[in-house]
Amino acid sequence: MNDAFLVTLIAATLRVATPILLAAIGETFAERAGILNLGIEGIMFFGAFIGFYAADMSGSLWVGLAVAILSGLLAGLLMALLSVTLGVNQHVSGLGITLLLSGLALFGFRLQYGGRSTPPSIEPFGQLSPFQGIPILETIFQQYLLTYVTFLVIVPLAWWLLYRTSLGLQIRAAGENPEAVDAAGVNVFRIRYLALVIGGGLMAAGGAFLSLAQLGAFTHGIVAGRGWVAIALVIFGNWDPVKVMGGALIFGGTYALQLRLQAMGLQLPVPYETFLALPYVVTIIALVIAGRNASYPAALLKPYRRE
């Protein structure tokens, strides 16, 4: 182990954590308002596809990102229609949205790119390097703009919004005690719609990061369960954006380590899949440890009805 190994590991950790963190912040908004959005995996997958497709068609990565975020907002709206207005079981409606959006993305991808012999690709977002020429910092901070935005803007903003604004108070209260929110003259339905729509946009942005920055392509396995990891991180981080970020970094670290070790071609005594499965197992263990202290939003999974 030398310095270069550690430095590239840290750099990779930030990259790997970005899409999961974006999605997890989105899920935090939804769950804080009282809705478990299992549509997350599908929203990320569709965001990755539609972002890629729009960028390929328009020739602009930014158009791709904008279209992906728009798709996420709409998906959040659909989840809200089902879980808030109609009060349908949240597990089933969320999984339904994941299946619908996964199917739609695969359908669209096959239709638009099906006949090609080589997988389509685009020139992805470039990386910024504000510390050009300074040995270690240069490598660590050579990151995508979206990574900077996620860690330096989205996470602090989400924290500020949730804990320091009246809107944040209303979102949190809608997930804890919707009756009280209603009694205070605030529309619970509107708050929950808003939280789901914001959340959907962030989830889709996370998916679009994968296709527009990390890969420059769309593949069937592009999301590969990252949405489920995000769900776990939200609980792990106790529904607090800053702690969720901590969890995303731990996940990113183990994943990046596995990638590095594989790339170095080391003969490991265990299959490399062990490292891939490790974050899931760690999360389950963390859930068990946090289990009794995990303070789920009290009204999570409960549809609100005015009587």
Next chain:
Amino acid sequence: MTTKISIEKTDSTPAWLRSLLPLLALVITFILTSGLIIWGRANPFEAYYYFLIAPLSSKVSALEVLVKSTPLILTGISVTFAFVAGYYNIGAEGQLYAGAITAAWLGVVLEGLPAWAIIPLMLLGGFAAGLAWATVPALLRTRLAVDEVVTTLLLNSVMAYIVSALLNGPWRDPQSGWPQSPEIASAAMLPKLVPRSRLHLGFLIALAAVAVVWFILSRTGLGLKMRAVGLGRPAARFAGVPVERTMLIAALVSGGIAGIAGMVEVAGIQFHLIGDLSPGYGYTGIIIATLGALNPWGVALAAVFFGLIDTGAQTVSRALGVPVYLGEVTQATMLLVTLAMFVVQSYRVRIRRRG
């Protein structure tokens, strides 16, 4: 004169409306998905012919519908068994693979035994493996109150990596180098029900599972307790039902049934363990259980219908070049439309005239 239109909740939905609902859901689903067919440069009416009618017009493809529905019946009934007791098992996908791994292993190591011994052993092995994989989240839920939705979901990913590690490691086919386990013994292959078709004994196993689950849920004390727990834990506890133990049993048996689904796919269709043995049967099982309203026979019916959609999507894809994922989109749309209609049916529009 003023007219006031309002939407009110009603307790009783007229019987004619309730029986029309599935049909109405179907029509709405097809209207919604016809946009995709047009995007795929095909005529929706022609597509629906290939989608729903063509698969039933020949014996071979009609049997294929039953082949496709076999794992779906099992995962649907597995999910039903857990959901009835209020245990949200999202892990049928992982439990299915646990059963598949065990069946692929037993099918090789038990070579030499006669079919009447090897097939029941594989069935038992598949059930036990699915049950075992469901144990950790079930115990965490009933002993430590750790939410089962997240743990069962995460263990699906862990299982996918275990399958990948096996297929890229010790079980990689030594001759071809493909990531697939060695072929199971011929005595371990499920006998065909109809010659020159793919319909195998697994379909009858699935129907038997439906009958057993129906019997347990509607005719035994355990079923009564499970339904009581599913309706409301505090009330069930007050009535003296052992809530945790009942949920544990529901969770474990649910895992076992999903394991059988994996066994049936290995022993009846693939004869190897492969990475994409299941295109998400475990997740589709959740949709099917919901569409079947957690009624075992309703679930079986929904599974056969989904088998028709899967077969039909392939027919449409071959005949008109519309991507085969039309099937998945149709299934998911039908779920969301039906969920919405369950709610909407309990409201009615009332028009009052005054003046």
